[in-house]
Amino acid sequence: MASFLIFNMYAIKSTQARHRQETTWNQGLWMMPGSEERVKPMSRCVKFIWSSNENPTKSPQLCPGLRSWETPCDIRIKISWFSKPKEDCLMSYFAGDARYELNFVMQTKLFLNNGVVTSTGAAARDLEIEKALIVTGPITAESEGLATAVETLEGAKIKHAVWANVEPEVPERTVSACVNAYRENECNGIIAIGGGSSIDTAKMAGCIIGGGGSIREYDLTQERQAPPNLPPLLCIPTTAGTGSEVTSMAVFTHGDDSSKRVVISANMCPNVALVDPLLTYSMPPDLTAVTGIDAFCHSIEAYLSTLSSPISDSLSLYAMELAAKFLPRAVKDGEDDEARAGMSVAATMAGMAISHAMPHFAHAIGHVLGARCHVPHGAACSAVLPQGLRKLKSAQSGKFRKIACIFGLAPEDYAGEEAVADAAIDAIENMISTIGLPRLEDVMGQFEGKPSELVSACVIEPGMMFSPVPLSELDVMDILGIKSG
Structure with a gap:
């Protein structure tokens, strides 16, 4: 099986000349081509062009050398910034100058379910694992959940063999150490038990074990x-946030400049995920908040992404x-059974959504802020989410109506689409404040360096290409509250 949503979109060149950015994803390669014709089959060629003649403040390039993941599927996508529908209705995806062919296959x-961790032994046996390296952190290593997994x-x-040396934000040295432990213990499979860092470490270790x-x-x-x-991989999350147990992505911290780097490969998808809400009960309120808001950011970014589809939208919306x-409830009461179960489902579904529609501005800027301001990933993403969403509301007005309804707002009570979007964003901002996450000014207060370098690092983040509105350096400055000059 293959964990991909396959699009065949042949969108005619946008009539909007200003801020035009076209992206082609062909046979697993992301491209921003100069061609105005329909997509043509290509082998392994990557080229980026950012059309910004009318906006000299925009970065002239996105990210040299960017490529995506291998895939057994034939994927051809051509979209432009303005080819996505503003209205959130099914036929808007099929009308006009774009033709969509949507296929959904889940690899993991x-x-x-509650108690599914007791299936660890059976799942490992089905994967023909004879000796497993259990990848986890020092706290989870002492948990009842891990003890249950070991017993099974x-x-x-x-x-x-238990390797309990996972570090937060996954420095690349951690991945190397995990690979060494796998080889020294002569294992033939990996079981990751923990949060996103444990699962990402296991996924990336598998890359090196299989490919050197x-x-x-x-x-x-x-x-x-x-x-x-790659070695068989079984993932058991103990947090409700990253959804890494069902994605083809992993993130590590580069040793030279402390930047966040993304690895994406279809082959890196876990073979099996056991999502047991009972394992999340031990999370304290601050960890519940910072991981849970990551799931929310995944869902809303995937919903607004240029790669969104009716299938990914259904995952994102729910x-x-x-x-x-349930996030505010889980933060308030960690023993709330319904809230814990709801957040486990939310995190997993949001992970499935970003695997097919991709996160964008909040994660792109959040990666930079997290590395340079030394704040947790979820806190960095949520800090920029409200102001960033205000930059997107004009391009996704129909979708903001659905978001408003999720927060119990009645769109008909507001005077126009912009007012509805503003009300929805205000509700999101209130939720972030309610669960105790830091404000943007608090996060930026941790930054020591030149603001221009921070902004430049943000605009060249690969995820920026999936924003429904192209964000210039001036836009990013506005989002971060940095005054020009």
């Missing part, structure tokens, strides 16, 4: 891609609805 086998492995007569080299050779700015012969309803 997902089991979600022993019951299934599967050997194991170092993890920096696999990030989006490089040519190397994960091979198909994940957003669950997070809006």
Whole structure:
């Protein structure tokens, strides 16, 4: 099976000349071509052109050398900034100058229920794992959930070694150390138990185990891609946020400049995910908030992405609805059964959504802020979310009506689409404040350096290409509250 939503979109060149950016995704390669014709089959060629003649403040390039992941599917996409529908109705995806062919295939086998961690041994046996490296952090290593997983492995007569040295934000040295532990213990499979850092570490370690080299050779700015012969991977999340247990993505911190780098490969998708809401009960309120808001950001960014579709929208909307309803409750009361279950479902569905529609401005800027302001990933993303959404409301007015309804607002009570969007964004901002996450000014207060360098780093983040509105350096400055001059 393959974990991809396959689009065949042949959008005619946009009539909007200003801020035009065209993106082609062909056979697993993202491109911003200069061609005005329909998509043509290509092998392995990457080129970027950013049309910004009428806006000299825009960065002249997005990210040299960006490529995407290998895929067994034939994927051809051509879109432009202005080819996405403003109205959120089904036929708007099929009308006009774009033709969409939508296919959805899920690679990761997902089991979600209270107590499903007791299936660890059976799942590992089905994957033909004889000796597993359990990848986790020092706190989770002492948890009841891990003890239960180990007990079921022993019951299934599967050997194991516990490697409990995962670090937050996954420095590349952590990935290398995990690979060494796998080889030293002569394992033939990996079981990741923990939050996003544990799962991402396991996924990236698998890349190196199967393909050699170092993890920096696999990030989006490089040519190397994960091979198909990776060790079997079973993931058991203990947080409700990243959704990494069902995605083809992982993030590490580069050793040279502390920047966040993304690795994406179809081959890196976990084989099996056991999502057990009971494992999330031990999260304190601050961790519940910072991981849960990441799931919310995933859902709303995927919903507004240039790669959104009716299929990804259904995942995004329900994940957003669950997070809006249950995240404040889970933060307030960690023993709230319904809230914990709801957030586990939200995080997993949002992970599925971003695998097909891709996150954009909040994660792009959040990666930079997280690395340079030394704040947790979720807090960095949520800090820029409200102001960034205000930049997008004109391009996605129909979708903001749905977002408003999720927060219990009645669009007919407001005078126009812009007022509806503003009310929805205000509700999101209120939720972020209610769960105790830092304000943007608090996050920016941690930054030491030149604002211009911060802004430049943000606009060249790869995820920016999926924003429904192209964001210039001036836009990013406005989002971050940086005054020009």
